[in-house]
Amino acid sequence: MKLSEMIGNFRSDxxxxxxxxQDKRFLWVFMAALSLFMVILAHSVFQIWLYMRPCExxxxxxxxxxxxxxxxxxxxxxxxxxxxxxxxxxxxxWGSFKGVLYSIKLNKIHHAAHSDDLFGVQGCSPEPTFxxxxxxxxxxxxxxxxxxxxxxxxxxxxxxxxLSSMQKxxxxxYADGWYLWPPAHFMNMAQCTVITFGVILxxxxxxxxxxxxxxxxxxxxxxxxxxxxxxxxxx
Amino acid sequence: xxxFAKTIIKSFALVALLAGTSFxxxxxxxYVKLAKPIPNAQGTxxxxxxxxxxxxxxxxxxxxxNLVPKLxxxxxxxxxxxxxxxxxxxxxxxxxxxLLLKDQKAGLSDRDLYTxxxxxxxxxxxxxxxxxxKKERWDAGPEAYLKTGLDAVGMSKAEFDKAKNDxxxxxxxxEWDQSYDVAKIQGVPGFVVNxxxxxxxxxxxxxxxxxxxINELKTK
Numbered sequence: 001m002k003l004s005e006m007i008g009n010f011r012s013d014x015x016x017x018x019x020x021x022q023d024k025r026f027l028w029v030f031m032a033a034l035s036l037f038m039v040i041l042a043h044s045v046f047q048i049w050l051y052m053r054p055c056e057x058x059x060x061x062x063x064x065x066x067x068x069x070x071x072x073x074x075x076x077x078x079x080x081x082x083x084x085x086x087x088x089x090x091x092x093x094w095g096s097f098k099g100v101l102y103s104i105k106l107n108k109i110h111h112a113a114h115s116d117d118l119f120g121v122q123g124c125s126p127e128p129t130f131x132x133x134x135x136x137x138x139x140x141x142x143x144x145x146x147x148x149x150x151x152x153x154x155x156x157x158x159x160x161x162x163l164s165s166m167q168k169x170x171x172x173x174y175a176d177g178w179y180l181w182p183p184a185h186f187m188n189m190a191q192c193t194v195i196t197f198g199v200i201l202x203x204x205x206x207x208x209x210x211x212x213x214x215x216x217x218x219x220x221x222x223x224x225x226x227x228x229x230x231x232x233x234x235x
Numbered sequence: 236x237x238x239f240a241k242t243i244i245k246s247f248a249l250v251a252l253l254a255g256t257s258f259x260x261x262x263x264x265x266y267v268k269l270a271k272p273i274p275n276a277q278g279t280x281x282x283x284x285x286x287x288x289x290x291x292x293x294x295x296x297x298x299x300x301n302l303v304p305k306l307x308x309x310x311x312x313x314x315x316x317x318x319x320x321x322x323x324x325x326x327x328x329x330x331x332x333x334l335l336l337k338d339q340k341a342g343l344s345d346r347d348l349y350t351x352x353x354x355x356x357x358x359x360x361x362x363x364x365x366x367x368x369k370k371e372r373w374d375a376g377p378e379a380y381l382k383t384g385l386d387a388v389g390m391s392k393a394e395f396d397k398a399k400n401d402x403x404x405x406x407x408x409x410e411w412d413q414s415y416d417v418a419k420i421q422g423v424p425g426f427v428v429n430x431x432x433x434x435x436x437x438x439x440x441x442x443x444x445x446x447x448x449i450n451e452l453k454t455k
Contacts, residue, residue, distance in 0.1 A: 122436055123290045150290070156372055
């Protein structure tokens, strides 16, 4: 489909068009890929390569992304299958909603940790409590065990580690912690994830609503056809 | 005119009522009752902390030193170090227990634990600054970790090794083991009144508010 055609469809029937989009694989795969990308980036690049250790809220945020990735994969198996899609929506909406909450909490902690305004946040937990009491930190400590301090995400380089010049340059760049643009302390990790989760959550809710509206419309149209054929027979 | 006065009086009464209720503390939001109370803790304020916890450092810089001198006279302040947090939590607990008893032997009261005389304070601050400000992680091992604290108070390793086998130290450490059940609830720092009521740190808005809550919980 051409872009101009897509825009044209969207303008003439936005609800129906969005409903059609969520019947296709692309957006589900995109969401799953984006979520996995975020977690792998956090784990493999920032945690392992750059020694930025995850905090308690950070490992919860990873779980939220995994839930969204799982939802996206399930729905992408066959997006026109309502059962799979409902499972996909449930996981993805749950994940992005929890993600927003975890990110807001992390942002508060980050603020308290980097200012003198200490009040209003909870302390640092010695061990994570995942939703449904999943022992994820026992199953996969490398991915889910918090090893960092709450509110701090700057690289901590172990004694004797031999850094490549690239690693040295990047860890120095992030010396004050993770920011979208570290020199200006612009947008911390929590602010970036809250936007990511928030946008995806909004998109999911809109897509789900359009899907439901379209289903209801179809049903009504079918009922209308049925009744008209019925009355037609009578006449 | 009379009606107007009545309305005024009514609204004042309402404001007074609302103001009154806003000072009352509620279980679940301001504090929680411990499912497993700490025994023999009547008349105490216990602070559970860890050297490996940014908020403990912040509290010990800004809040606890101002809070402890203002505590009601019939409430004893007791620090409990949490050994399950941080790579060297166990060694930290041992050293802090030795130093706390040494402080007490030197005649320091619970109110003196935030003064310059306290060895516990000296070691604790040395760990806080090393861990949080200088990002020291003591990758060389427990000996390196202990050295930071021992150097801060001028104690030799031999003296420490001898002191940590004191039955009093062991008894104190055993008491501190209860920290874990407290820390599990909302993390550290954790403040417990009479061994029964844990203050919810996220509801604290000022030192005075915290004192009010502690006073109320004390008489419960």
